Amino acid sequence: MNDYNSAIKFLILSNCHEEAFQLANQHGKMELYGEILINTIDDSNARKEDFKSLAMHFESQKNNFLAGKYYFHAKEYQKALRHLLKAAQLVTDENEVLSLAIDAVASSKDDKLANQLIDFLLGGDGLPKDPKYLFRLYMARKQYKEAAKTAIIIANEEQISGNYRSAHDVLFGMYQELKKNKINIPSEMQDNLRLLHSYILVRLHVKKNDHLRGARMLIRVANNISKFPSHIVPILTSTVIECQRAGLKYAAFNYAAMLMRPEYRSQIDAKYSKKIEAIVRKPPKSKDNEIEDEPLTPCPYCKNKLPETEINCNKCKNTIPFCIVTGRHIIENDFTACPQCDFPCIKSEFLRIIESEKTCPMCSEKVDINMVSSTLDIRLYLDFQEEKPPMKEF
Numbered sequence: 001m002n003d004y005n006s007a008i009k010f011l012i013l014s015n016c017h018e019e020a021f022q023l024a025n026q027h028g029k030m031e032l033y034g035e036i037l038i039n040t041i042d043d044s045n046a047r048k049e050d051f052k053s054l055a056m057h058f059e060s061q062k063n064n065f066l067a068g069k070y071y072f073h074a075k076e077y078q079k080a081l082r083h084l085l086k087a088a089q090l091v092t093d094e095n096e097v098l099s100l101a102i103d104a105v106a107s108s109k110d111d112k113l114a115n116q117l118i119d120f121l122l123g124g125d126g127l128p129k130d131p132k133y134l135f136r137l138y139m140a141r142k143q144y145k146e147a148a149k150t151a152i153i154i155a156n157e158e159q160i161s162g163n164y165r166s167a168h169d170v171l172f173g174m175y176q177e178l179k180k181n182k183i184n185i186p187s188e189m190q191d192n193l194r195l196l197h198s199y200i201l202v203r204l205h206v207k208k209n210d211h212l213r214g215a216r217m218l219i220r221v222a223n224n225i226s227k228f229p230s231h232i233v234p235i236l237t238s239t240v241i242e243c244q245r246a247g248l249k250y251a252a253f254n255y256a257a258m259l260m261r262p263e264y265r266s267q268i269d270a271k272y273s274k275k276i277e278a279i280v281r282k283p284p285k286s287k288d289n290e291i292e293d294e295p296l297t298p299c300p301y302c303k304n305k306l307p308e309t310e311i312n313c314n315k316c317k318n319t320i321p322f323c324i325v326t327g328r329h330i331i332e333n334d335f336t337a338c339p340q341c342d343f344p345c346i347k348s349e350f351l352r353i354i355e356s357e358k359t360c361p362m363c364s365e366k367v368d369i370n371m372v373s374s375t376l377d378i379r380l381y382l383d384f385q386e387e388k389p390p391m392k393e394f
């Protein structure tokens with residue numbers, strides 16, 4: 001009935017492997033045969049020879065991709081990688097090929113093969129590949145330290161190109177992996193994630209007409225404006241506007257003055273240029289002490305009071321974890337963590353945002369308000385040097 005799929009499957013299930021191979025070969029259905037073999041055989045060890053025959057068949061047809069694929073299933077990793085790397089140089093869609101090469105190298109647990117693949121990914125053939133493959137290889141081989149470094153590089157590239165959400169998500173994903181494997185988070189990763197998250201929080205608060213919370217986050221971003229090179233002028237402009245709306249006149253004046261530099265001035269959106277020039281022309285009379293206006297809340301390490309969006313305690317010198325809703329430092333008497341991603345936050349702020357948005361601003365997962373804990377111990381989220389349980393060497 002020309003139903004080769006059923007016929008081949010039936011032969012394989014009946015243990016007539018030789019006949020299945022012949023039938024597929026005669027009718028040019030070797031790819032189909034291979035797929036059925038992969039999907040029907042639970043224990044691939046049992047039929048290594050069948051995969052090898054398939055690999056040799058595709059090898060003779062100079063089909064590097066399929067030869068590599070079936071050498072991989074036959075557990076002949078060195079041959080698999082050799083064919084896959086050849087295939088990666090020829091095909092246009094390298095995703096499938098490189099993913100298979102990564103799986104093959106990870107299964108082989110062979111450092112020599114890993115180095116060969118790393119060379120290739122770094123551009124051994126003159127063409128460096130997307131760093132996400134390197135990241136995936138390190139993760140598959142449980143080399144978390146190298147994976148973290150690669151994630152930071154990938155995120156930096158995304159950030160420089162202005163893709164702040166994807167930079168954020170790369171760091172967030174890496175952060176969760178490291179935590180899952182009980183490995184210390186590099187401080188560079190924490191700092192970058194906090195900064196990117198602050199940027200993302202701006203829109204959340206401004207959308208809700210909460211200009212003060214938005215302005216505070218914009219100030220944090222504007223103070224690190226060199227990390228947002230694709231959007232310097234638009235970010236500084238938003239900072240001026242939001243600070244003005246929030247009544248932070250001194251900050252608004254400062255960032256407006258920054259925008260008057262010749263390299264920025266010409267790029268200001270015409271819609272705002274008059275307004276910004278007006279702000280610069282009228283400096284605030286006294287130094288409105290806005291920093292002192294910001295409420296002081298206690299450091300969860302040493303109880304020293306510091307401005308709520310300050311995350312470095314000047315007394316105990318600790319960096320305090322930030323709240324994923326406000327970007328402020330977390331506080332002991334109003335504390336919880338997202339039930340989905342376990343990132344810490346100020347409980348009242350988290351409940352308020354979950355009520356209206358339904359999703360967590362860090363992990364974007366839906367949060368059931370009944371799952372939000374009121375009894376979490378903040379100490380589990382702090383980094384007490386002397387009481388820290390032994391961590392794996394990072």
Ligand SMILES: [Zn+2]
Pocket residue numbers: 299300301302303304313314315316317318
């Ligand atoms: Zn402190």
Ligand SMILES: [Zn+2]
Pocket residue numbers: 338339340341342343360361362363364365
């Ligand atoms: Zn979350």
